[in-house]
Amino acid sequence: MALDNDLIVKKEWDLIIRSQRAWWDLRLGDLWRYRDLVRLLVWRDFVSVHKQTVLGPIWYLIGPVVSTVVFTVIFNRVAKLSTDGMPPFLFYMAGNTIWAYFSACLGGSSNTFIGNAGIFGKVYFPRLIMPISVVFSNLISFGIRFGVFLLFLFYFMLTGSDVHPNLWILILPVLLLIMAGLGLGIGIIISSLTTKYRDLQQLVGFGVQLLMYATPVLYPVSTAPENWRWIFLVNPITPVVEMFRMAFMGGNALSPTYLFYSAGFAATVLAIGVLIFNRVENTFMDTV
Amino acid sequence: MSDIVISVENLCKSYHLGAINSGTFRDDFQQWWARLRGLPNPHLKVGESDHDNRDGEVLLALKDINFTVQQGETLGIIGRNGAGKSTLLKILSRVTAPTSGEVKVKGRIASLLEVGTGFHPELTGRENVYMNGAILGMSRGEIQRKFDEIVDFSGVEKFIDTPVKRYSSGMHVRLAFAVAAHLEPEILIVDEVLAVGDAEFQKKCLGKMDDVSKLGRTVLFVSHNMQALRQLCRRGILLENGNAVLDASAEKAVQRYLQNAPSVDSAFDLDNIIRHLPIDPTFRMERIAVTQQDKPIGNRVLNGLPLEIAFTYTVLEPTVGLRVFFDLCDLDGALLLRSFHDEQNDGIVRTEPGCYTSKAIIPANMLAPISYDIIFQAGIYNVRMCIPEGVRLRIAVEATGDKNRAYVSDRSHGKLAPIFSWTTVAQQSQNF
Numbered sequence: 001m002a003l004d005n006d007l008i009v010k011k012e013w014d015l016i017i018r019s020q021r022a023w024w025d026l027r028l029g030d031l032w033r034y035r036d037l038v039r040l041l042v043w044r045d046f047v048s049v050h051k052q053t054v055l056g057p058i059w060y061l062i063g064p065v066v067s068t069v070v071f072t073v074i075f076n077r078v079a080k081l082s083t084d085g086m087p088p089f090l091f092y093m094a095g096n097t098i099w100a101y102f103s104a105c106l107g108g109s110s111n112t113f114i115g116n117a118g119i120f121g122k123v124y125f126p127r128l129i130m131p132i133s134v135v136f137s138n139l140i141s142f143g144i145r146f147g148v149f150l151l152f153l154f155y156f157m158l159t160g161s162d163v164h165p166n167l168w169i170l171i172l173p174v175l176l177l178i179m180a181g182l183g184l185g186i187g188i189i190i191s192s193l194t195t196k197y198r199d200l201q202q203l204v205g206f207g208v209q210l211l212m213y214a215t216p217v218l219y220p221v222s223t224a225p226e227n228w229r230w231i232f233l234v235n236p237i238t239p240v241v242e243m244f245r246m247a248f249m250g251g252n253a254l255s256p257t258y259l260f261y262s263a264g265f266a267a268t269v270l271a272i273g274v275l276i277f278n279r280v281e282n283t284f285m286d287t288v
Numbered sequence: 289m290s291d292i293v294i295s296v297e298n299l300c301k302s303y304h305l306g307a308i309n310s311g312t313f314r315d316d317f318q319q320w321w322a323r324l325r326g327l328p329n330p331h332l333k334v335g336e337s338d339h340d341n342r343d344g345e346v347l348l349a350l351k352d353i354n355f356t357v358q359q360g361e362t363l364g365i366i367g368r369n370g371a372g373k374s375t376l377l378k379i380l381s382r383v384t385a386p387t388s389g390e391v392k393v394k395g396r397i398a399s400l401l402e403v404g405t406g407f408h409p410e411l412t413g414r415e416n417v418y419m420n421g422a423i424l425g426m427s428r429g430e431i432q433r434k435f436d437e438i439v440d441f442s443g444v445e446k447f448i449d450t451p452v453k454r455y456s457s458g459m460h461v462r463l464a465f466a467v468a469a470h471l472e473p474e475i476l477i478v479d480e481v482l483a484v485g486d487a488e489f490q491k492k493c494l495g496k497m498d499d500v501s502k503l504g505r506t507v508l509f510v511s512h513n514m515q516a517l518r519q520l521c522r523r524g525i526l527l528e529n530g531n532a533v534l535d536a537s538a539e540k541a542v543q544r545y546l547q548n549a550p551s552v553d554s555a556f557d558l559d560n561i562i563r564h565l566p567i568d569p570t571f572r573m574e575r576i577a578v579t580q581q582d583k584p585i586g587n588r589v590l591n592g593l594p595l596e597i598a599f600t601y602t603v604l605e606p607t608v609g610l611r612v613f614f615d616l617c618d619l620d621g622a623l624l625l626r627s628f629h630d631e632q633n634d635g636i637v638r639t640e641p642g643c644y645t646s647k648a649i650i651p652a653n654m655l656a657p658i659s660y661d662i663i664f665q666a667g668i669y670n671v672r673m674c675i676p677e678g679v680r681l682r683i684a685v686e687a688t689g690d691k692n693r694a695y696v697s698d699r700s701h702g703k704l705a706p707i708f709s710w711t712t713v714a715q716q717s718q719n720f
Binding site: 039 | 385387399405408415425428451
């Protein structure tokens with residue numbers, strides 16, 4: 001005990017609470033200390049959603065299949081958009097699978113401050129834990145959607161469709177990392193701003209919708225008119241979606257070098273996001 | 289001193305009252321744009337200056353607070369609603385940042401501003417223990433090690449695998465406190481969590497906190513329960529309007545707090561206090577009438593007459609275990625007695641919505657000729673107090689003169705002076 005005391009005496013302050021921390025003081029070490037919380041939050045999200053539902057996780061399957069069918073009917077049969085010669089059903093499913101991960105990350109993390117105001121007002125833990133757990137939670141639902149996609153992919157391959165999965169498949173983790181970075185980065189910027197400006201919350205819903213149409217999810221970028229192409233190339237999500245399709249279904253998409261742009265963009269947005277988030281988390285309880 | 293674990297220096301916190309900004313991005317943007325061009329703020333009312341606008345809306349919740357806490361100390365923080373207690377705790381537990389000044393801390397802080405933060409209704413008790421523990425900063429291994437102990441302490445073993453949405457509110461609170469009680473931080477901050485739960489559980493909680501402090505850990509405790517505060521804390525800080533007005537022994541701080549209690553001396557002022565009580569979702573106090581012989585008491589109460597207390601209140605939703613009651617305290621804050629409106633019932637009563645009047649009569653020849661505080665309260669058993677601090681009425685009792693006045697110095701032998709039926713009979717003695 002005496003020894004213990006001595007140790008405590010010699011220690012400097014563990015924590016200094018001030019009005020503003022330096023902007024570089026991100027306390028990322030705290031995040032690591034709370035890793036168990038991330039794990040539990042992810043698990044809670046997964047478990048609690050399906051309690052008292054009849055079909056349980058099967059809903060993960062129904063969602064993507066139904067929306068893919070709808071896309072196929074509307075965009076392929078009715079609007080007759082090109083799919084670059086790939087089977088339309090698979091084409092939409094691929095685009096939708098990877099897009100859904102981004103939009104879920106963005107949607108979930110953009111609600112961080114408002115949605116968790118109750119908890120945040122009562123107990124301290126690094127606020128970034130919440131959006132980070134959203135990213136991991138969505139990784140699970142992505143996994144399930146992805147599994148469904150693979151099943152259909154095999155089916156189409158067996159029935160002799162024109163799909164050619166190739167070694168670019170190995171880049172999938174990178175694609176997911178970029179999508180997570182983008183979704184999380186934009187999401188926490190929005191959530192930081194919504195503590196003051198509630199208007200932004202309205203914007204997220206249809207903003208994501210609009211962004212989907214500005215991203216080649218439902219059509220290949222090759223169908224874009226030449227003088228509009230830049231819009232797609234500025235959009236950092238375009239290369240990710242195109243690469244995902246190219247990896248699993250073949251065809252030639254954008255040059256993979258565009259991914260560097262996406263990755264750089266994601267890293268920048270994420271860095272800015274974390275800085276702003278850090279700034280806001282200090283005092284947002286007073287404004288929410 | 290070397291074993292100081294918390295050092296609070298020049299701590300200030302101000303809140304902007306009213307709107308933080310104009311509320312929409314467009315207006316803010318216009319203001320910013322105008323400022324950039326050196327034009328006046330386009331959203332000010334005519335005649336208002338920018339400066340006024342900013343200063344007028346600031347509330348100073350904490351004004352330059354300074355204190356240090358040593359290792360192993362148990363410190364009670366006392367103050368009325370709005371005195372700054374919650375703000376201070378929020379800063380110490382890092383929920384919000386101070387406006388200026390700083391707090392230096394040695395060791396891990398765990399704060400319990402609320403029990404059951406993060407409980408998810410769909411998850412079972414077991415799952416929530418893990419969840420809640422992690423939110424409070426425990427690692428998985430730590431929770432696993434203490435799991436049995438936690439469940440044991442909570443007393444809900446049988447329902448541990450039932451979703452907590454099926455728990456009664458009492459069970460909910462017990463489980464939540466059990467988790468929190470098994471945190472092993474160097475510094476424990478506890479806010480008013482004892483206001484919930486039944487007496488036995490409260491005792492258990494206090495005992496647990498006492499254990500924690502005996503282990504050499506530091507405890508900061510906020511409560512309106514002066515009895516508990518005195519029991520648990522050795523030192524007390526009294527906050528008034530954001531200032532630390534007294535830093536002394538808990539005993540002294542409690543006394544000072546009670547002396548300055550905004551008690552009303554005459555029953556006429558009760559209405560005014562009742563009108564300003566915090567709003568409760570289920571319960572609304574309408575009126576408290578304190579009368580003698582059907583007349584409102586004035587400055588004096590005679591102990592030779594019964595004292596009638598009538599609570600008139602509205603219940604807004606069906607509630608189980610709603611009770612109105614009053615405490616009779618002496619001016620040192622010691623509780624002399626507590627009486628509930630339903631104490632003669634056999635079971636817990638369900639109260640339907642409606643307006644009720646509950647009347648109690650303190651019989652004649654019960655009170656001593658001293659001053660008392662009567663604290664009128666209402667609560668839902670095992671759930672919460674409906675009037676956090678109660679409504680306090682100070683009465684000065686005068687002797688009617690039924691006692692044997694021949695002994696002048698007999699006047700104040702006790703806090704209560706009921707008349708017992710004494711009989712004295714001369715005995716035939718064998719020894720004489």
